Amino acid sequence: MSKKVLIVGGVAGGASAAARLRRLNEDFEIIMFEKGEYISFANCGLPYYIGDSIKNRAFLLVQTVEGMKERFKLDVRNLSEVIEIDRKNKKVKVKNHKTGDIYEETYDELILSPGAMPKIPYIEGIKSADNLFTLRNIADTDRIKNYVDINKPQKALVIGGGFIGLEMVENLQKRGVEVILVHSRNQVMKPVDYEMASILHNHLIEKGVKLILEDKPAKIENKGRKVTLLSGKEIETDMIILSIGVTPESKIAKDAGLEVNSKGAIVVNSKMRTSDKNIYAVGDAVQVIDFVNKKPTMIPLAWPANRQGRLVADIISGKDVKYKGTLGSLVAKVFDLTVAATGNNEKTLKELKIPYEAIHIHPVSHAGYYPGAAQVSFKMLFDPNTGKVLGAQGVGKDGVDKRIDLIANSIKAGFTVYDLQDIEVCYAPPYNSAKDPVNIMGYYGANIMENIVENTQWYEIDDLVKNNEFILDVREEYEVANGSIPNTVNIPLGQLRKRLNEIPKDKKIYVCCQVGLRGYIACTILNQYGYNTSNIDGGYKTYSSIKNSEKLVKSQDESVKVAL
Numbered sequence: 001m002s003k004k005v006l007i008v009g010g011v012a013g014g015a016s017a018a019a020r021l022r023r024l025n026e027d028f029e030i031i032m033f034e035k036g037e038y039i040s041f042a043n044c045g046l047p048y049y050i051g052d053s054i055k056n057r058a059f060l061l062v063q064t065v066e067g068m069k070e071r072f073k074l075d076v077r078n079l080s081e082v083i084e085i086d087r088k089n090k091k092v093k094v095k096n097h098k099t100g101d102i103y104e105e106t107y108d109e110l111i112l113s114p115g116a117m118p119k120i121p122y123i124e125g126i127k128s129a130d131n132l133f134t135l136r137n138i139a140d141t142d143r144i145k146n147y148v149d150i151n152k153p154q155k156a157l158v159i160g161g162g163f164i165g166l167e168m169v170e171n172l173q174k175r176g177v178e179v180i181l182v183h184s185r186n187q188v189m190k191p192v193d194y195e196m197a198s199i200l201h202n203h204l205i206e207k208g209v210k211l212i213l214e215d216k217p218a219k220i221e222n223k224g225r226k227v228t229l230l231s232g233k234e235i236e237t238d239m240i241i242l243s244i245g246v247t248p249e250s251k252i253a254k255d256a257g258l259e260v261n262s263k264g265a266i267v268v269n270s271k272m273r274t275s276d277k278n279i280y281a282v283g284d285a286v287q288v289i290d291f292v293n294k295k296p297t298m299i300p301l302a303w304p305a306n307r308q309g310r311l312v313a314d315i316i317s318g319k320d321v322k323y324k325g326t327l328g329s330l331v332a333k334v335f336d337l338t339v340a341a342t343g344n345n346e347k348t349l350k351e352l353k354i355p356y357e358a359i360h361i362h363p364v365s366h367a368g369y370y371p372g373a374a375q376v377s378f379k380m381l382f383d384p385n386t387g388k389v390l391g392a393q394g395v396g397k398d399g400v401d402k403r404i405d406l407i408a409n410s411i412k413a414g415f416t417v418y419d420l421q422d423i424e425v426c427y428a429p430p431y432n433s434a435k436d437p438v439n440i441m442g443y444y445g446a447n448i449m450e451n452i453v454e455n456t457q458w459y460e461i462d463d464l465v466k467n468n469e470f471i472l473d474v475r476e477e478y479e480v481a482n483g484s485i486p487n488t489v490n491i492p493l494g495q496l497r498k499r500l501n502e503i504p505k506d507k508k509i510y511v512c513c514q515v516g517l518r519g520y521i522a523c524t525i526l527n528q529y530g531y532n533t534s535n536i537d538g539g540y541k542t543y544s545s546i547k548n549s550e551k552l553v554k555s556q557d558e559s560v561k562v563a564l
Helices: 011-024 043-050 065-072 138-151 163-174 194-206 251-255 302-316 346-351 400-412 417-421 437-449 458-466 477-481 497-502 517-528 539-563
Strands: 004-008 029-034 061-063 075-078 080-086 091-096 102-106 109-112 116-118 155-159 178-183 210-213 217-221 226-229 234-236 239-242 246-248 279-281 286-289 330-334 337-343 357-361 376-382 389-396 470-473 509-512 533-536
Touching: 004 011, 011 029, 011 065, 011 109, 011 302, 029 080, 043 138, 043 163, 065 075, 080 251, 109 302, 138 239, 155 163, 163 178, 163 194, 163 239, 163 330, 194 210, 194 330, 194 337, 194 376, 194 389, 194 539, 210 539, 279 302, 330 400, 337 400, 346 376, 346 389, 357 437, 376 400, 376 437, 376 539, 389 400, 400 417, 400 437, 417 437, 458 470, 458 539, 509 517, 509 539, 517 533, 517 539, 533 539
Parallel strands: 004 029, 004 109, 029 075, 109 279, 155 178, 155 239, 178 210, 470 509, 509 533
Antiparallel strands: 080 091, 091 102, 116 246, 217 226, 226 234, 330 337, 337 389, 357 376, 376 389
């Protein structure tokens, strides 16, 4: 049966819904409204155009109005904003921004894909700043790029250390701009845990970025050229990028009486239906169910929006399909590093009181004997009772994304740590080792499940030192000379069996090595000689990365105070 379907908003959700609807229903009347000029563009590529990594602006346009009309026989109306929904009479009110006219359009089914808009906090003087920018769409991109091209700013202040903030830091610096990054939390990149973010902190500072954490703007003066932080620091800047997150653009849904959550996200069921059976919603404006913990959440990412758009088209076309929830799989480039994550992080699991075990490994990206191998860092979380994988994070120069992709698929498949051991991956020295890091995480997790080894986490170490616990460092002497946990006893792994008399049996032995592997081996040896042991997870590498980061951030903070 032919239907008239209206779609509010293009880009990932709306455009994918429109294309799929047409492929399945040649006779449907499909009208897509987009209040902006462009109906489908590469949001995630915008910072890289500003930084000149993407040279051709046209490459950002995934699909044009003319292209969609011609290929999919759609009625595409850009610069047309749906300003009101009349649910009772199944019609919408539309404002044509080209002519100023307001008109009505009826529907059988309505799909809302309005997206999300940048959060703008109250900061004294913010409205007077003529050099302050947010980044959401092509128009924003043009404004920022033109400002950089014409005004050639020397200094920039980026407020917010999420995706956009970090990408803008890198791309502004590529344009020769000195950048200060201010973030209100104690770490950048909220989806990963503190110790993984610490690797990014070290790298950002290494690249010349001034990093200020746990601080935020309190006052803006001189049309945005002076920013005073809550701490009292005063920053002189030529431009400001505000990127502290997004909020659902759901006003028309709220005004129409559709159910929204406390943060304004449109509430939908597994069929992406709103509280009105003829109205669907997709993308950044909706509340979704977290695939791992099954709690409502908001995850404004491109993959979920695309998937939801296609799924809604299938449902309207009569298919019996459901949205299974969002993992929140993500990846970002931070200068020379890649950071990626999927599933729940440790912060979330703690907050929801979900039992978990955490492991850290630091393997190389491919066979160590083949040129270009670089150390990468991974963290995985799993249920200690069932072994079910709950989440993972990775940071490194190469190969991070493909391992996190593997974990993401494993979570969707319901895999346990034992299943990770059986994942069969491609192997050749330029690409991998015979034992993939995902396999290693599986082996490590299974060892904990089977009580072969007990783990101690990085955040427990300072208390161990304070309480004068016995910490055994099994690295070589030259490694220890380059840095170690305070008050450790050093017995290299190769000498361990010969020096058991130096290790007390009446105390628990906390074993440390560089990345955790030798510590694990030492634990298996000592356990068989009657010792009570625990391996310091991730070894000195994880611990030192955090301590170095904290030292560098503090040093940066002091240098900013002096400079300003």
